[in-house]
Amino acid sequence: MGKVKIIATIGPATEKPEVLRELVRYVDGVRINFSHGNANEWRTRVFNVREFRGDVAILGDLRGPGVRTGVMKPIYLNAGDTVEFRFANQSDGNYVPIPNQSFFRVITIDDIIVMNDGRLRLRVDKILSDRVVLTALTTGSINQEKAVVIKGKDYPIPILDDYDREALRFAVEVGMDYVGISHVRSSDDIEEVRTELRRLGGDWIRLVAKIEGPDAVKNIDDVVCASDYVMVARGDLGMHFDLEEIPRIQSSIIRGAHKCGKPMMVATQLLESMIEQPVPTRAEVVDITNAVMEGVDSLLLTGETAVGKYPIEAVQWLKRVAGEYEDEVHVERGVLANITDRLALGIIQLAEDIGAKIVIYSRGGRFVEAISRYRPKVPTYVGISDERLLRRLRLYWGVEPILIGDVRDYEEGERETLNKLIKDGLIIKGDLVLLAHGVIDTYNDYGIRIIRV
Numbered sequence: 001m002g003k004v005k006i007i008a009t010i011g012p013a014t015e016k017p018e019v020l021r022e023l024v025r026y027v028d029g030v031r032i033n034f035s036h037g038n039a040n041e042w043r044t045r046v047f048n049v050r051e052f053r054g055d056v057a058i059l060g061d062l063r064g065p066g067v068r069t070g071v072m073k074p075i076y077l078n079a080g081d082t083v084e085f086r087f088a089n090q091s092d093g094n095y096v097p098i099p100n101q102s103f104f105r106v107i108t109i110d111d112i113i114v115m116n117d118g119r120l121r122l123r124v125d126k127i128l129s130d131r132v133v134l135t136a137l138t139t140g141s142i143n144q145e146k147a148v149v150i151k152g153k154d155y156p157i158p159i160l161d162d163y164d165r166e167a168l169r170f171a172v173e174v175g176m177d178y179v180g181i182s183h184v185r186s187s188d189d190i191e192e193v194r195t196e197l198r199r200l201g202g203d204w205i206r207l208v209a210k211i212e213g214p215d216a217v218k219n220i221d222d223v224v225c226a227s228d229y230v231m232v233a234r235g236d237l238g239m240h241f242d243l244e245e246i247p248r249i250q251s252s253i254i255r256g257a258h259k260c261g262k263p264m265m266v267a268t269q270l271l272e273s274m275i276e277q278p279v280p281t282r283a284e285v286v287d288i289t290n291a292v293m294e295g296v297d298s299l300l301l302t303g304e305t306a307v308g309k310y311p312i313e314a315v316q317w318l319k320r321v322a323g324e325y326e327d328e329v330h331v332e333r334g335v336l337a338n339i340t341d342r343l344a345l346g347i348i349q350l351a352e353d354i355g356a357k358i359v360i361y362s363r364g365g366r367f368v369e370a371i372s373r374y375r376p377k378v379p380t381y382v383g384i385s386d387e388r389l390l391r392r393l394r395l396y397w398g399v400e401p402i403l404i405g406d407v408r409d410y411e412e413g414e415r416e417t418l419n420k421l422i423k424d425g426l427i428i429k430g431d432l433v434l435l436a437h438g439v440i441d442t443y444n445d446y447g448i449r450i451i452r453v
Contacts, residue, residue, distance in 0.1 A: 005298035011306025029057035064182025065157035070097030172202035185215035187226035212236030235268035267300035275308040344370035361413030372396040383417025
């Protein structure tokens with residue numbers, strides 16, 4: 001697999017077994033969007049992924065707090081048309097029902113309402129006692145159960161509702177590896193989800209903070225450092241911020257993640273044109289290349305593989321472009337938080353200087369995460385005895401997890417990992433190998449050996 005990891009969203013376009021079996025050959029992780037479908041559909045997707053390829057990481061993406069339209073018939077608007085939003089659960093078609101008082105508490109005159117992934121924009125013109133009058137700035141439609149975003153504002157809503165609590169319960173039940181927290185605003189939101197997972201017995205699940213709203217951007221350091229993984233969720237960012245601001249925000253999030261030692265992914269519209277076309281645009285290729293060269297750990301496809309006409313081609317193109325530029329990544333290596341980081345950086349620099357492949361055995365993953373953080377330029381393999389840990393590390397830049405059996409100690413783990421790599425042809429006669437682990441047994445023993453195969 002490549003150094004930059006590939007994640008694909010499973011949806012109607014890829015849930016058929018024959019398509020999913022082909023898709024998982026090319027990816028390191030899959031995403032299941034809890035905003036769509038039901039538990040039976042999610043369970044079938046998880047079961048099929050595990051059956052076709054058991055070492056792929058699975059990310060469950062929470063719907064998150066937000067305001068959505070109620071039950072209604074579609075309303076079509078041209079630019080300049082007016083429409084009313086009322087506090088109601090359903091509508092007869094003459095207005096848009098909003099069954100959440102938070103919307104009416106937050107809005108002010110001249111606020112911009114954004115819907116349909118940014119395609120429909122409306123301006124708030126009047127706020128009356130029982131309704132709000134808006135003018136459409138663009139042409140589009142409003143449908144039931146669709147998100148209502150106020151540009152530049154987050155809703156003061158608890159991070160977890162009953163729907164997302166059930167989704168978390170499901171994630172624990174089926175053994176998911178990561179959970180994405182949508183519309184996160186601060187570290188408090190992350191800790192609330194973490195506490196709920198502990199209550200459900202899902203301590204192993206790692207949390208992905210989705211940076212997509214103004215509060216998360218404002219509190220970026222706080223949010224990033226409290227998370228286990230970071231997502232630059234450009235779809236919602238583009239609904240809150242002017243489009244020309246998104247590249248700057250993306251870069252600042254990536255820098256913040258590097259600084260705090262957290263892995264990160266970029267999502268949304270990486271290959272949007274491939275929903276309808278079999279090849280990407282030149283602009284999309286440049287966009288992917290920029291993200292890769294900034295040092296992201298992974299790239300996430302959403303609509304391209306969930307509903308697109310060319311899901312397999314999309315992941316193939318993403319791997320092809322990422323693979324072309326992943327060796328040109330240059331990240332700041334000067335951030336050394338603790339002795340584990342210093343040991344990891346020293347091992348990488350030594351291996352690069354002598355041209356050795358790195359082979360590690362890991363039981364907890366912390367040392368591997370530190371190795372990945374400093375982006376080794378040499379092949380790096382990690383022996384893992386625990387399948388859950390292996391799937392989690394699958395989404396870390398530049399490390400290739402290898403499943404081995406149970407071993408007595410780290411030295412045996414290194415030997416078994418090396419033997420499997422030789423058997424699989426990943427290490428051949430004449431290769432220089434640096435064997436290492438992150439446990440410091442004594443002051444003079446750092447668990448490092450260099451051998452010639």
